[in-house]
Amino acid sequence: MDSKEIIRIENVSFSYGGPKVLENVDLSIKENEFIGIVGPNGGGKTTLLKIILGILEPDYGQVTIFGDSTENSRSEIGYMPQIAKFNRDFPITVEETVLLGRLGRTSKFGFYNKKDKVIAKRAMEDVEVLEFKDRTIGSLSGGQLQRVLVARALACEPKILILDEPTANVDLRIEKDIFELLKILNERIAILVVSHDIGFISEYIHRAACLNRTLITHQVSSLDGEAIQDLYGKHVKMIAHDHGHGHH
Amino acid sequence: MSEFFEALTSHYFLQNALLGGILASIACGVVGSYVVVKRISYLAAGIAHAILGGMGIAYFFGNSPMSGALVAAVVFAIILGWVSLRWKQQEDTIIGALWSMGMAVGILFLSKAPGYHMDLMSYLFGNILMISRDDLFLIGGLDLVILITVGLFYKQLLAVAFDEEFAKLRGISVEWFYMLFLILIGFTVVIMIRIVGLILVIALLTIPPAIANHYIRSLNHMMILAVILGIFFTCSGLALSYEPDLPSGPMIIVLSGSVFIVSVLAQNAFRKKRF
Numbered sequence: 001m002d003s004k005e006i007i008r009i010e011n012v013s014f015s016y017g018g019p020k021v022l023e024n025v026d027l028s029i030k031e032n033e034f035i036g037i038v039g040p041n042g043g044g045k046t047t048l049l050k051i052i053l054g055i056l057e058p059d060y061g062q063v064t065i066f067g068d069s070t071e072n073s074r075s076e077i078g079y080m081p082q083i084a085k086f087n088r089d090f091p092i093t094v095e096e097t098v099l100l101g102r103l104g105r106t107s108k109f110g111f112y113n114k115k116d117k118v119i120a121k122r123a124m125e126d127v128e129v130l131e132f133k134d135r136t137i138g139s140l141s142g143g144q145l146q147r148v149l150v151a152r153a154l155a156c157e158p159k160i161l162i163l164d165e166p167t168a169n170v171d172l173r174i175e176k177d178i179f180e181l182l183k184i185l186n187e188r189i190a191i192l193v194v195s196h197d198i199g200f201i202s203e204y205i206h207r208a209a210c211l212n213r214t215l216i217t218h219q220v221s222s223l224d225g226e227a228i229q230d231l232y233g234k235h236v237k238m239i240a241h242d243h244g245h246g247h248h
Numbered sequence: 249m250s251e252f253f254e255a256l257t258s259h260y261f262l263q264n265a266l267l268g269g270i271l272a273s274i275a276c277g278v279v280g281s282y283v284v285v286k287r288i289s290y291l292a293a294g295i296a297h298a299i300l301g302g303m304g305i306a307y308f309f310g311n312s313p314m315s316g317a318l319v320a321a322v323v324f325a326i327i328l329g330w331v332s333l334r335w336k337q338q339e340d341t342i343i344g345a346l347w348s349m350g351m352a353v354g355i356l357f358l359s360k361a362p363g364y365h366m367d368l369m370s371y372l373f374g375n376i377l378m379i380s381r382d383d384l385f386l387i388g389g390l391d392l393v394i395l396i397t398v399g400l401f402y403k404q405l406l407a408v409a410f411d412e413e414f415a416k417l418r419g420i421s422v423e424w425f426y427m428l429f430l431i432l433i434g435f436t437v438v439i440m441i442r443i444v445g446l447i448l449v450i451a452l453l454t455i456p457p458a459i460a461n462h463y464i465r466s467l468n469h470m471m472i473l474a475v476i477l478g479i480f481f482t483c484s485g486l487a488l489s490y491e492p493d494l495p496s497g498p499m500i501i502v503l504s505g506s507v508f509i510v511s512v513l514a515q516n517a518f519r520k521k522r523f
Contacts, residue, residue, distance in 0.1 A: 053417060079417055086411040090285055093466050100407050103418035109400045136465045156418070 003031040006076075006160050006190055007052060012061035014047060021047050025061070025215045029160065034186045038198040039211035045194045046082070048211060049164055052192075053079060066159070075104045078158030080149045082165040082194075088138045094148050095133040098123055101155025116155075123154035127181060143174035150181065160190040167195075179204045252490040261377055265486055265496075268379040271387045272443045273456075273478030275394045279436040280453040280478075281471045282429060284461060286409045291328055293450040294343040295430065296437040298324040298350025300446055303371055304357030313371065314386060317441060321434025324350060329430040333423055374445035374497035376486055383442050390435045397432060405429060406467055443482060444497040455504045456481065459511045481507070 007029040014022040021044045029035055037045050050056040052063055054070030065073035078101070101123070102116040112120075124130040127147040137145060146166060153161055163182075167175035182191055183204055195201045202208065209217045256262045283292045302320020303313040324346070331342045358368055370378060379387075398405065407415035408425045416422050433453075440449040460473035485500030 055416075074417060075419060077417075079414075081413060084411070085413050087285075087287075090410055091461060091464055091466050091470050092406070092410055096406070096466055097410075100403075100410070100414065100418070103403060103407055103415065103420060106403075111402060134465070152414075 003033075005030050006033075006066065007192075008064045008067075009048075009052070010061050010063075012048075012051060012058040012063065014044075014051060014056065014058050020213060022051075022058075022211075022215075023213050025211070027209055027215060027217065029190060029192060031159075031190055032186065032188075033207065034182070034191045034205050035193070035207045035209060036198075036201045036205035037192065037194045037209045037211055038196065038201070041196065043212040045211055046164060048215075049162060049194060052162065053077065075156065076159045078153030078156040078161045078189075080146075080153045080161070080163040080166055082168055084145075084149060090138070091136060093134050093136055094124070094129055094140070095120060097137055097148055098133075098151045098155050101152040105157060119157065120151075120155050123151040124148075126154060126185065127151045142170045143177065146170060146174070146178055147181070150178070150185075154185070158189060160192060161185065163191070163193045165194055165196065167197075175200065252487045255490065261379075262486075262490075264379045264381070264384060265376045266483060268384055268387055269376060269443055269482030269486060270479050271384065271391055272439045273482055274475050275387075275391050275436045275439050276452055277456055277460075277473075277475030277478045278394060278398055278471045279432050281457040281460070281467060281474050282405065282409055283433065284454055284457040285467060285470070286429075288332075289450060289454050290340065291332055291343060291430070292433050292437075292453060294328050294347040295321065295324050295434050296440075296446050296449045296453075297347045298328075299434070299437055299441075300354030300371060301350035301352075301357075302354070303441075304354030304361075307367070308357040308361045313367070314383070314438065314441070317438045318435075320350070321438050322431055325430035325434040326427060329427045333426065370445070371441060372445045372447045373495060374441065374443050374448065376443050376482070376496045379442050387439050387442070390439050394432050394435055397428070401425065401428070402468075409467075444500055448497050448501050451501045451505065452478065452481070455501075455508045459504075459508050462511050462515050477504075477507075 005028055007027070009025055009027040012022055012025045013020055025048065037048065039045055047056065051058050052065075052070065054063075054074050063070050065076055098120045099112050099116060102112060102119065106112060106116045121130065121133075124133055127150050129144060129147050129151060132140065132144060132148075137148065140148065146169075150161075150163070150166070153163075161182075166182075167178055170178070179201065182193065185191065193201065193205070198208065198210075207217055207219060209215055252262075256266065283289055299317050299320045302316040302318075302323070304316070306316020306319075307313045328343055328346060331346070332339050335342055355368070404415070404420050404425050407418070407420055408422050408429070412422050436453065437446070437449050440452060444452050456477035457470055457474040459477055460470045464470045464473055481500050481504040485503045486496050488494075488503065489496040489499035
């Protein structure tokens with residue numbers, strides 16, 4: 001319990017007007033953690049992310065980032081969406097896309113400064129897309145584009161990287177590449193990754209937060225068949241787990 | 249054609265027309281590029297047509313139609329922007345209704361003002377040969393406003409055009425910049441009234457950037473190429489229409505539209521991959 005807490009989710013409940021999508025969710029994420037949120041579709045994964053990012057307000061409970069409101073500290077988060085909503089034909093180069101991550105950190109007016117360019121270059125080096133920097137995003141493969149979006153999130157100089165199903169649209173080999181990359185990045189920043197594929201990511205993550213309306217965290221070592229069955233089966237346990245786990 | 253160049257050296261109004269076309273192409277290429285990549289040409293056309301309402305009202309009350317156009321440009325940009333943000337579901341129906349109503353109001357007011365026939369045609373289809381010194385100052389001034397705004401907020405406008413969700417997460421007020429951008433579209437339409445008129449403006453706003461989009465890799469290059477193409481189309485449209493005494497606005501549109509079609513066909517034939 002030595003490492004600093006980045007995100008604290010306390011007793012969060014949420015509904016879109018109907019039945020509760022999230023109920024009494026507690027979760028604490030610490031520096032240098034690599035945590036996976038897993039669970040069935042409709043289990044509330046994306047909703048929880050939106051609450052962490054401050055896009056949605058919880059009905060009950062609260063989320064704090066470095067002890068401050070999500071609104072104020074959103075800029076500490078590097079976010080990579082599940083489905084990029086942009087148009088692949090947009091005339092924008094890889095470098096320009098990554099530079100967008102500097103928004104909120106750089107000057108309000110005019111163009112990017114030298115520091116922005118240096119940080120964007122480093123982010124592109126980290127994910128190994130620097131050689132494509134002048135290509136349009138439309139000319140990239142699916143795996144390359146995912147890397148560019150990771151670089152854009154890194155250009156925010158985040159304390160934590162949040163990725164929503166980063167490998168939903170790429171094949172297995174690229175999925176492995178991307179998680180190897182995240183593993184390296186995890187040496188300096190915390191990572192929260194949402195995935196439906198619990199078996200695959202358990203190789204990489206320290207802790208799994210299993211979400212199906214309620215949230216139960218497991219150390220990866222204790223993630224067995226029974227836990228998965230509980231999560232995806234009809235029976236859902238209504239327990240708030242303790243989070244007093246450091247990482248291994 | 250040679251007659252045109254001869255006339256150009258001696259006739260003041262032709263020099264004004266040429267300068268007006270060049271200045272207007274600057275705003276058109278820059279703002280039009282955003283319209284094309286953001287895919288809001290329908291919304292832009294709505295603003296363009298509805299502006300006639302403001303012109304008619306201003307004319308009726310004895311003010312300059314251009315001042316009415318400028319006010320209407322801002323008002324309709326805000327109204328249509330608000331509709332597009334708040335009523336996403338019925339956006340196209342509401343824009344269609346406001347578009348026609350703006351024009352209808354304009355025509356009602358113009359019909360009660362003296363000599364409306366002449367003016368109506370030139371507002372709708374432009375008359376580049378009628379550009380006055382005052383018009384040139386107005387066009388140049390609006391150009392400056394547009395270039396300064398785009399220069400100051402290039403990053404934010406790019407982010408909002410490319411990926412609204414990400415822009416919002418980086419703390420950018422997406423709605424504010426969307427509105428600002430629609431107002432810039434309104435200004436550009438006002439600039440284009442003299443050149444090609446309200447009806448044809450949408451073609452000149454979208455065709456040069458759309459052609460440019462076939463050959464470039466980033467938005468700023470798209471803007472530069474669109475400006476160059478715009479200047480080429482307005483100048484050569486003017487020159488081609490001069491000798492046979494044809495209206496210049498439609499000539500400019502037919503010329504740019506033809507080049508666009510050729511460019512689309514060439515793209516499809518070669519299927520060039522952009523790197």
